[in-house]
Amino acid sequence: MADTVSRSWFAVFPNPEQHGYDGTPEEIVEKLKDEWIAGNALRKGWWGYCISSKGLPHVHMVLEDSGSCRFTKVKKAYPTAHLEPTKGNKKQVLQYIHKEPPYDEKGEQVLVYTSYGNIEGNKRYSVTNTNDTLATIEMLIEEGMTPNQIMAEDIRLRREETLIRKCYFAKRYKETPPIRNVNVIWHCGDSGSGKSYSYIELCEKYGDDNVYFFSDYANKGIGGFDGYNGEPCLFMDELKKDSLPFELLLMIAQGYRSQIHCRYSNCFALWNEVHITSIFSPEDIYSGMVSKENQNKDTIHQLLRRITKFVFHYKHNDEYKSFELAGNQYIGFDDLKKRTAAHDAFYQKAEKEVL
Structure with missing residues (x-):
């Protein structure tokens, strides 16, 4: 010893x-x-x-x-x-x-x-040379680790981030069917009504490593998926009328195994649950993304039929509340607010005061 x-x-x-x-x-x-x-x-x-x-x-x-x-x-x-x-x-x-x-x-x-510091425990691998590094990356990917988890194993592996991401998504691409069911939840309501807090609840439910927070809409969203590592849940915060191209929003909400453009290394859409928060209704988002001359071809129904559930958030004093409606029951945003009012007497009173 x-x-x-x-x-x-x-x-x-x-x-x-x-x-x-x-x-x-x-x-x-x-x-x-x-x-x-x-x-x-x-x-x-x-x-x-x-x-x-x-x-x-x-x-x-x-x-x-x-x-x-x-x-x-x-x-x-x-x-x-x-x-x-x-x-x-x-x-x-x-x-x-x-x-x-x-x-x-x-x-x-x-x-x-x-x-x-970040303890490592007993490592079964070595990254002392190129062959060892490649073998280590292959082994950890086969064990099901994500790029973030792999690079957390050893800081030297961060030099191979592009390679790790490409190998990881190649493996996940093979494992993912061409079409999958994706649940899309649209969170709406006024500012400060608790929409973004849904992210915290999702992290508590699924774990931080399984929820990807998307909020970088610069350059029409290019770069927003740079850090995506195959998380099964996608959380898009504060979507606005000019945040994304309409075709990208549709692609995000559908279940095809689509490739997504990133600044450094492209990734694939592998999520099965999407949460979108916005102070705007789907109709408002649509009118801002699609010009009037194109609305006959790119109809709003393409977006609405992809939404599984609507969650309307509101606040009563210091208490945050919400009303949920199945996507196939959605008629319009005004109808959603009326249904919320019928569900909650306080919200009904607040709406009358506004009117």
Whole structure:
């Protein structure tokens, strides 16, 4: 063990109070962190103060250096700690130290924790040369990781962002059927009525990594999808009359496996749920995107038939409310407001006051 080297070490430090670490659990883990980092910004780590089912206080530590670190070096820093090379990958390590399934232990409590940097865990690959890098990218893509997840594994992989995105979308393109069902939800209502907050609710429902936030409409939306990584849910915030070409909006709302122009590397439409927020009705958006001379050919029905559901947002004092209507029941924006008024007496009163 004395000759063992690893970039990541896992340690269990029992009874820290008996080894010169006084104070609260928060103060103890902060002191341990400061000792390990010691001005070396390239080091990383995680420290958690725990109580076992038998009442034994101990600290779990993940200690990582910029290069391989010998066992004797870490043991010298923490002579009473049990040390071994980190065995799990980053996800497994985080699950273990947070005591999440399948590593939860009955009676084990994590009282407080702190961290420094982005721990990596045990890596199964190397990026020391071009062949290793390409093999690593191929392996991680085959495991189902997204470009963002892959590049988070090692900062050096960011140099291959274009290659990673092309390989990722090539794989996803093969896995995606030519046509798929896409649910389109149109969020409307006045400013400040809670439309954009729907993004937070979607992140809580699906997870941040599964919702793509689109708000860059510069140059007719070119560049807005530069960061798209195949997220299944697309959230388009504050759509306006001149935000996009009408044909692009239709393509976004349909279920074809379409290629989307990006500034650096094109991507493919792989989402199955689209949320659009706007203070404008679909009719207003349509009239701003399609000139009158073209409205006989590019009809608004192309857009309306793609919308699965309408959500009308409004606010009563400090309470945010909404009314939902199936897309096939939508007659017009005025009718939607009337249905909302019939659903909510407060909104009905507010509408009468406006009139």
